[in-house]
Amino acid sequence: MKKSISLHQLGVLSGLAAGAWLGMAEAPTKLVTVGFSPFLVSLGMVAGVFVARWTVPMALKGTSYIWADLREKPHLIAWAILAGMLWAVANTLTVFAIRNVGLSIAFPLWNTNSLVGLFWGWLLFRELRGAGASQRAKVLGGAAAIVVGACILALATAHGSPSGTSGAASLGIAAALGAGVLWGTMYIPYRKAYISGMNPLSFVTIFTFGELGTVFALAVTFDGGFNNVMALLVKARPALFWLFLGGFCWVLGDLFQQYAAKYVGIGRGIPLSNTNQLWGLAWGALVFGEFAGHDTGTQLLVVAGSLIMIAGAVAISMAEAPELEQQSWRAAMMRECDRYQLDASRVAQTLEGKDPLAEERPARRWWEFVIVAVAIAFFLWLAAVSQSQPIAMNIPWMAVLIVASLALLIGCGIVLGKRTGFS
Numbered sequence: 001m002k003k004s005i006s007l008h009q010l011g012v013l014s015g016l017a018a019g020a021w022l023g024m025a026e027a028p029t030k031l032v033t034v035g036f037s038p039f040l041v042s043l044g045m046v047a048g049v050f051v052a053r054w055t056v057p058m059a060l061k062g063t064s065y066i067w068a069d070l071r072e073k074p075h076l077i078a079w080a081i082l083a084g085m086l087w088a089v090a091n092t093l094t095v096f097a098i099r100n101v102g103l104s105i106a107f108p109l110w111n112t113n114s115l116v117g118l119f120w121g122w123l124l125f126r127e128l129r130g131a132g133a134s135q136r137a138k139v140l141g142g143a144a145a146i147v148v149g150a151c152i153l154a155l156a157t158a159h160g161s162p163s164g165t166s167g168a169a170s171l172g173i174a175a176a177l178g179a180g181v182l183w184g185t186m187y188i189p190y191r192k193a194y195i196s197g198m199n200p201l202s203f204v205t206i207f208t209f210g211e212l213g214t215v216f217a218l219a220v221t222f223d224g225g226f227n228n229v230m231a232l233l234v235k236a237r238p239a240l241f242w243l244f245l246g247g248f249c250w251v252l253g254d255l256f257q258q259y260a261a262k263y264v265g266i267g268r269g270i271p272l273s274n275t276n277q278l279w280g281l282a283w284g285a286l287v288f289g290e291f292a293g294h295d296t297g298t299q300l301l302v303v304a305g306s307l308i309m310i311a312g313a314v315a316i317s318m319a320e321a322p323e324l325e326q327q328s329w330r331a332a333m334m335r336e337c338d339r340y341q342l343d344a345s346r347v348a349q350t351l352e353g354k355d356p357l358a359e360e361r362p363a364r365r366w367w368e369f370v371i372v373a374v375a376i377a378f379f380l381w382l383a384a385v386s387q388s389q390p391i392a393m394n395i396p397w398m399a400v401l402i403v404a405s406l407a408l409l410i411g412c413g414i415v416l417g418k419r420t421g422f423s
Helices: 007-025 027-034 038-060 063-072 076-101 103-110 113-125 133-160 166-194 200-222 226-235 237-264 266-273 276-287 296-317 323-340 344-351 366-385 395-420
Strands: none
Touching: 007 027, 007 237, 007 266, 007 276, 007 395, 027 237, 038 063, 038 076, 038 200, 038 226, 038 237, 038 366, 063 200, 076 103, 076 166, 076 200, 103 133, 103 166, 103 276, 103 296, 113 133, 113 166, 113 266, 113 296, 113 323, 133 266, 133 296, 166 200, 166 237, 166 266, 200 226, 200 237, 226 237, 237 266, 237 366, 237 395, 266 296, 276 296, 276 395, 323 344
């Protein structure tokens, strides 16, 4: 009988699938380049995220399952909301970064969140404790490569920027790096949730309240108040479908990212999902033609920096946790169980890819199908009133990237469902 896929392999596959869908999700933020406010773009995306974060978990597990999971770990509700708030601010910063330096350059810069996540994973969750010299070399060497790649990309931005735009480029770099710090810190609640036994689908359901509330507050504060934001949303209605679609893609990528963080840790899971920089580079360069105005030297710097960062992420992902490090992970799990009076045996089962809560067969509810139908109808309505936007795109390359992303979605989804039942 063929041996089932290991949890490490599952985490790696989830991280790669996350990279594809997180990369695709950023494509609609190009609308900021045609005059939409960064806060409006972020709000439109997060509205789509809010709808998707309710419907996808509900379709896969059901509301009874999610509420039962939350009742077992109520202390994690506040952590999920905090994570959503951090995500919202970081996502808004990425829109500014894309506006000022472009998608293909901003992407790798904010993916320095690998370094931040690596530090928090080591400090708070005992990742790399007990790892051998080889594993440490892969992880730390990969982290160093990510820093070097980011520096090369920053140099490329400064070298390739047209005269008179250096200030805007500097602000774009700062926004991208700031997003990296916030996103790296956001993984603290992620990891805390999963070593406490919470299902990623339950976590993201609560997560979305923090992100939607924060983005709406930012838009109202910086875009002229509530009435003005509502007026801008009405004016932008022909483009809202694309932002909602971007938010939906982000949810799919983030769910895979959550499973990667659960099964291989944030120190390894974040770099894996940061292969989205390769997808972002592809969308920016191949679909939107962002390299068209740069000379050959600048293009080579951007490609070299991206490849170095990807090599660093690959090195980190290959550092499978040995038994001694896994013992350290279990010690971190026991700390959470002792602190919050959790059932250690049930938590341990969830970290092994099992789902004791699902075995209790929580009932499905009729309103779940109504909510999913309403969400689909809303997307269809937005699609019906949408209009094409004045952004030049290469349609054949876009089709290639979409097909490749769908292949990863279907393949990883099947494996994840069979191996863990989306636990």
